[in-house]
Amino acid sequence: MRKQIAAANWKMNLSQNEAESLMDQLLASDFNLSLNQSAIFAVPAIYIPLAIQKLSGKQNVFVAAQNCHQKTNGAYTGEISAPMFASIGVQHIILGHSERRTYFNESDALLAEKTEAVLAVGSTPIFCCGEPLEIREAGTQNGFVDAQLKNALFQLSAEQIVKVVIAYEPIWAIGTGKTATSEQAQDIHAYIRSVFAAKYGQDIADQISILYGGSVKASNANEIFSQPDVDGGLVGGASLIATEFAAIIKALK
Ligand code: PEP
Numbered sequence: 001m002r003k004q005i006a007a008a009n010w011k012m013n014l015s016q017n018e019a020e021s022l023m024d025q026l027l028a029s030d031f032n033l034s035l036n037q038s039a040i041f042a043v044p045a046i047y048i049p050l051a052i053q054k055l056s057g058k059q060n061v062f063v064a065a066q067n068c069h070q071k072t073n074g075a076y077t078g079e080i081s082a083p084m085f086a087s088i089g090v091q092h093i094i095l096g097h098s099e100r101r102t103y104f105n106e107s108d109a110l111l112a113e114k115t116e117a118v119l120a121v122g123s124t125p126i127f128c129c130g131e132p133l134e135i136r137e138a139g140t141q142n143g144f145v146d147a148q149l150k151n152a153l154f155q156l157s158a159e160q161i162v163k164v165v166i167a168y169e170p171i172w173a174i175g176t177g178k179t180a181t182s183e184q185a186q187d188i189h190a191y192i193r194s195v196f197a198a199k200y201g202q203d204i205a206d207q208i209s210i211l212y213g214g215s216v217k218a219s220n221a222n223e224i225f226s227q228p229d230v231d232g233g234l235v236g237g238a239s240l241i242a243t244e245f246a247a248i249i250k251a252l253k
Helices: 016-028 045-055 082-087 098-103 108-120 133-138 141-153 182-200 218-225 242-250
Strands: 004-009 037-042 061-065 092-095 124-129 165-168 210-213 232-235
Touching: 004 092, 004 165, 004 210, 004 242, 016 045, 016 242, 037 092, 045 061, 082 108, 092 108, 108 124, 108 141, 124 141, 133 141, 141 182, 165 182, 182 210, 182 218, 218 232, 218 242, 232 242
Parallel strands: 004 037, 004 232, 037 061, 061 092, 092 124, 124 165, 165 210, 210 232
Antiparallel strands: none
């Protein structure tokens, strides 16, 4: 059975006190995860040790990074590498979030390198893809996402691709309050799975978790997560509110 995942992306938010208080509230909400479920917290890098200390006692809870550098080490001032994250116990790294693609010019070629860097240390890339509004309005979202996946991931072997988690995030739904309908999410998730099936075979494609991201909240998580090809969510705004994110975790299949 595929892993069902609720992933929180805190982005560049919260002071350390606020981060600690949010984690305390989450722990008090007493969510439980079954064997095939995970909750992943991509906190600002500076809070990772604190988050590991506070959350790692919980079964199937992981602390993630929001990005990493593609090289292992060297003269790259201000950057953090995948081996560095691995050395402090981080096993998941978000890659290619649309904000990084837009504000930091991250290309598919760069993301191919980053993906390999994360896999090389045995960690899990949470690889983001998704189209802007004009592409959705033109009805060409499948081709757009197809190119993102092929350009960044198709150099991977079958053994590697099953270790990647995909997050489909339509850019027009991120932080806008506009959510894809559950039907739109299912359609493109099924399409993404078919892209992997065509390249790696159905068996492999069926093992890849595909998360939906874009204004997921407690009130819509159940319906979105109930779709057969939606394996959970990557959550921004609602992950900063303990009651919301706890309810989103509880909505996992
Ligand atoms: C995100 O940034 O990954 C995201 C999905 O944000 P939000 O949930 O706020 O739309």
